[in-house]
Amino acid sequence: MPVSDGNEVRPFTIDVADDVLADLRQRLADTRWPDEIPNTQWDYGTNLAYLEELVEYWRTGFDWRAQEAKLNNFSHFKSQVDGLDIHFIHERGKGPDPMPLIITHGWPSCFFEMTKIIPLLTDPASHGGDAADSFDVVAPSLPGFGFSDAARDRGMEVQRVAGMWNKLMTQNLGYPRFAAQGGDIGSGVTARLGFAHSDTLYGIHQTSITRPTPYLGEGSKPITEAEQAHIDQRAKWFQDEGGYNHIQGTKPQTLAYGLNDSPVGLAAWIVEKYRMWSDCGGDVEKRFTKDELLTIVTIYWVTQTISSSTRMYYENQHNLWVMEKDQKVPAPAGMALFPQEIAVPPREWGERSYDIRQWNYMPRGGHFAALEEPQLLAEEVREFFRPLREG
Secondary structure, three states: OOOOOOOOEEEOOOOOOHHHHHHHHHHHHOOOOOOOOOOOOOOOOOOHHHHHHHHHHHHHOOOHHHHHHHHOOOOEEEEEEOOEEEEEEEEOOOOOOOEEEEEEOOOOOOHHHHHOOHHHHHOHHHHOOOHHHOEEEEEEOOOOOOOOOOOOOOOOOHHHHHHHHHHHHHHHOOOOOEEEEEOOHHHHHHHHHHHHOHHHEEEEEEOOOOOOEOOOOOOOOOOOHHHHHHHHHHHHHHHHHOHHHHHHHHOHHHHHHHHHHOHHHHHHHHHHHHHHOOOOOOOHHHOOOHHHHHHHHHHHHHHOOHHHHHHHHHHHHOOOOEOOOOOOEEEEEEEEEOOEOOOOOOHHHHHOOEEEEEEEEOOOOEOOHHHHOHHHHHHHHHHHHHHHOOO
């Protein structure tokens, strides 16, 4: 592996200590359950009966070691970037000229979301595609998520992460140019890469448009009817579903005491989002197995990163990225918009801030696209970057 400025790329193996897992099982057994108004299902938040069922499986049936072994089938590494040890999967493409691609997750996701799509991108020929569309895939854990170090100072937001990812790819891993893809927080990171580091980017692909805020001042195009409907939908969604966003963006430390101490509280906080934000029709296990949900929650638990992960909401809200007049993200951009994503904007909204080369509305799927619909997303990513490859 290339090394630059002492930032060695070191192999990493996930190996959670036995006593951490024993403590988790004991905490699950000792849960003090709250009450619930009968027959309210998920109206007030995470349903008690479902969570009791999930937690009992977590305590007695879930095999972390089996999931850990599956995760370790991927090539994991760590490397120092701006003084933080960053964890990432790095899988080489199987094709004549793989394009380097960094894919970034969001919240309450983690690198695990990318494990289904990585093989489709690295080895397309084995999954119904063309070997010429292969990628070298780098799937990092955001700072303060999973096995990456958390910042010890203020200001770890998407713009800062984009600079770190550019260093990871060009300096630590030695790629002179690369592609970027992401959704949710990862979409903001990807957009910033395309804005601030377009000289090292082939292009960017996103599944949501979270940042930047487009310029809407004097001289901008009038808001269209479809754009106004999008703005109104987002406002209503934040009123109805945005409580998590408000507390994580204002008082994440207060929230952290409960979630870092109670695995059941942590599961309730995370699993509700997988139900609400996915294309599951109200049955979360139509989209995600118990093992998948609990692998995600367990990664947050054993790394104690729920505090640092939610803190990124505070940092993002205190470091807004608003475009100025005539500014655009210069890197070529592609968007794949899944119907159950938190917001599905019209193309003209995206064109205010991006150089849109591909814009497709997907037939199914939601917020966690790489985990829900890996084949659909992989095909979109291959198609978008195909004309941007050199030669």
